[in-house]
Structures are given as structure tokens and as C-alpha cells.
Amino acid sequence: MLTDKKVQELEQFAKEIRIHTIDQMAVRGFGHMGGAMSICDLLSVLYGKQMKVDPQRPQWEERDWLICSKGHAGPAVYSALSLKGFFPRGWLKTLNQPQTSLPSHCDHKKTPGIDVTTGSLGQGLSVAAGIALAKKIDQNQNQIYCIIGDGESQEGQNWEAIMFAAQNKLDNLILFVDNNKQQLDNTTANICNMESFKEKLESFHWEAEEVDGHDLEAIDAAIERAKNRNGKPHAVVLNTIKGKGCSFAENILKNHHINVSKEQAEDAIDALNR
């Protein structure tokens, strides 16, 4: 259970992640808004409470790992990392500029705190499984977190990794499915319906539960439960809204990659601050 004070703190953190994400995209005037906004609450719980990391030592051996397999959500992760102190706030203005340390998709060679390079969908969970297996072999206690998109889960490689993780009892691996019901072209239901993740994952011998992905306490409680080491990999299916918290993007079908004008960004940030 989170204290009221902690909940308030995480709410504030999530809000700041959203504000900086919108602000980042406004510099160039476009970005992957939808999928960045839907994971901000998760990022708040991870970096604000659950994850053992040290901003001064991004490569710290004892750290927990985060693989954001839906690499196009990079800007949201950059906001969290910057707020946490991994790199100066000023970097956020350089998203997608020539020679930037913050490219549109997560790149571990460029950004302190990014553990694995992603962007070509469907590859992150296998890498996460490899890291989790190595940590188990080495009897290391780190937690390995991985975020995939609901559309991304259509890549067959995910399901190979899901089988592998169960077979190898990777109970140090926690998978988050950002179930925002939309992908690039349309709703996931219209293109390739993935429902139900929970049933699918359970039938693949994972422990899985579904929570409201914008309820900080529910996310935190689900992670607490998923941290048990019972021989099974764990999945938390987050029911989310694509574009959540960005006034001009939320609840719009075509909000995957959109233009972001300075005025729109200001209005959206005002709305968040209200």
C-alpha cells in the first residue's frame, strides 16, 4: 500500500513526465505522442518507487533493468530519466536534433539510463529474457522490466520469448503490456485482435493480471505481487488510453505520430497544470 503522500508524489511525477514529453515533441513539432502518453503512469511508479537505479551510475551492476521494447515511446522515458537526474533537463530540448543524445527511438549507446536499444518492434522481450536468464544464472537479485505495445505483441518473436521465459522459469522478469487498444493505422481490434492478453499469457504458463494502467496504486500493487519468485514469469496487462493526459491527442484514433504545435503544447501543459 502506498501512503497518501507517496501517491501524491507519484501523481506529480507522472504529470511532470507528461509535461516534459509534450514539451520535447513541440521543439521539432511532431512525435509519437499516443504511445508515449499511455505509459507515463507506469514510468512514474517504476522510476518513482519500484526501480532500483542510480542516476550517477547508469551501468550499476545492482540496478533493475527497463527494456522499453516499444522504442517509439522514448520521449516519455527520457522525461522520467531526466527528472530522475540521469542527464540535464536541457537535453530534452534536443529530441531528434542532429547529433542528439535523445533520438526518437530508445538507443542505449546514446542515452544514459536506457538499458537496451529498441525501435524495431518485437525484439525487446527476447533481449529482456536473455538479461533475466543471465541474472538468474549469476544468482543476481535484479528485477528485469519490459514494456511492449499491444500492437507490437503481434510480432511472433514476442511469443517465442514468452515460451522461452516460462520454460526457463524467468520469475525475475516482469512484462508490461501497454494495452491502449490502438496501434498505428487503427484500433488493435480492427487490425489483429489480441484479446485477451491475460488468458493468452496464462495459457503460456505465465502469471498474469490486468489493472487500470492509469491507477498508480493499482500499478504499484500489481508490481509488488509480480515480484514474488515463484518460478513463473509475470505479466501486468495495463489497460490504458492512447494519448492519455495530452488534451489534443487523448481519445483520438489517429494519435500515433502527430504534429505538435507550440500553442497546442502550451494548452495541453496548462490543462495538466490546472
Place this chain on the structure above:
Amino acid sequence: MSIITAKEHELSTQTMAQVYAETITKLMEENKDIMELEADLGACIMGGKMDEIDKYPGQLINCGIQEANMIGTACGLSAAGKIPFAHSFAPFIARRANDQIFISGCYSDANVKLIGSDPGIMAAYNGGTHMPFEDVAALRAFPALTIMEPTDGVMLKSLIRQLAEKKGMYYVRCARKAVAKIYEEGSEFEIGKANVIKNGTDVTIIAAGIMVAEALKAAQILEEDGISARVVDMFTIKPLDEEMVCKCAEETGAIVTAENHSIYNGLGSAVCEVIAENIPVPVEKVGVQDVFGEVGDMEYLKKRFHLTAADIVIKAKAAAARKRG
């Protein structure tokens, strides 16, 4: 084949994506066996047509984010008589579905037209993970695969219409944005036959894709410096028009290749193979120097990866200087 080159090479008003979408939907209306498959990047090339997906039942299909399965499925569709075109960004066609293209496609005599969009630096802000400098390289050793890179919208339309009639495996690496107009409406192109789009006697620039426009600019600069450069649009990268390469080597005695791709196993390598085996003359390659891509705008990326007219000029002078008296 009868080409009419444009007088001015300004940007086309239509994007390449619009040309493709218009052409393929018209083809689907004419022939119900023609299909267009997408892997959740439909909006990026088919644009508003994706909102009319119900107008093309059994023809326009969004498979979801599963490129390998899409291409395997396309091969199955072709085995059962359909004529599928399958699109994704070039890296997700050439890298992600590489073995499906080889086994289910080429080895099995399938009839699938692969459209890989945003080649090379055209991936721009999508950055290194999406910026294929190696798609041609990854596919060039596949027997039974034809590889093409349309130069502008007039050519794209002509090639797509031809592919609807031709049987076999084809990979089309294709820009989505507007590109410089090189040809006038009414030009016809023969797959496997390169076009001489500017005559010259001292050196030949063999280019493909967006590098053709850069080659024309380079030829102009070279002219001012007293070097007469021929420009060849080698839009079919495989099978290469070997006859044209040999002819240019013989007549101009020096070659420069220019491609929006790695200098390894793309157009430049293909030309070098032919030159070395038939008529050794100096060759210089303009292309990406075995490095990964990164984010940026097109102008920045052109400079960053040395893909400008100025880079071609330097190499052309070097090649001409290496000619034996």
C-alpha cells in the same frame, strides 16, 4: 523504352506515397486478384485509402505488426493465384522477413511484389533502427529476385503497373516523400535497362534513387570545371544492366557510383564486379561508409553521410584523374 527527361528537376507536387497509393488502388479495381498487404504502416503509404479499406474486401488487408508473417502469407496467396503487393518500411521487409523472402518467396517461385519504403536516409527522424543502408545488400544474393529503386513518380507508376503483369519476386525500395522530378509523364521504362539521362565523355556517374538528382547537379558543376560527365539512372539494381556499365566504361573510361545505401553490396559493388571482370577502369563509390544511421532532417543526413552533389564531384574528379593517359 522511351524516356523524356524533365527540363527542371524541382520537387514533384505529388509524393511517392500518393503515386503508389493511386496506382495500386486503380490496379486493384481493374484486377480483383491484385492485393495490397500492410503490416500496420498502411497510413504511411496508402494514406486515406486505409480508411476506405472496406471498399477493397479481399484485396486490401492490414495484417498487423508481423512482417515475416505478412510476407509468408503473401507467398501463400501467390501460390493460390493471387497477385500480392506487400509493403512495410524497407528494414522490416529486407531484414525482418529475410528468410521468408528467400524460402517461401524466391526458392519457391512465388509471385510477390515487395515494397520497402523510406530507404536509406529517407527514414530521417525515425533514426538508426529504421534507416536501411543494407536492404539491397541483404537481398542481392537471392536468386530469382529483381531489385529496383524508382527514381521519381512517373517511373514508380510505370514500374508498379508493369509488376502487376509480371510473375516473380520483386523488391522495390521506394521513397515515400516527394522527390525531384526526373522524367516527364509518358516515359516508359524497361526493367533491367538503365537510362542515360545526360550525355558526357570524361566520366560516367551511375546513380539510383534520390542520388540521380544529385548526380545531375554534380554533372552541372563538373561541366563548369571542364569535365564532361555522363549520368546513368540505374534503377534496376539486380539484374544489373551490364551492357550499359561496360559501354560507359569503354566510352568514358571512368565511373562513379552514387547510392543512398552502404558502399558494400549495393549498386557500387555490383558495378565494380562487372567492371573488374570485363573492362577494368577506375571506379569511385559514393555511398554510406559502413556506419549506422541516425536521426536528422534530409539536408543534415545527406551531408552527414556524404551523399551530396559535392561528394559526387570530388569522386568524379578522382576517378577521372586515375584514368591512364
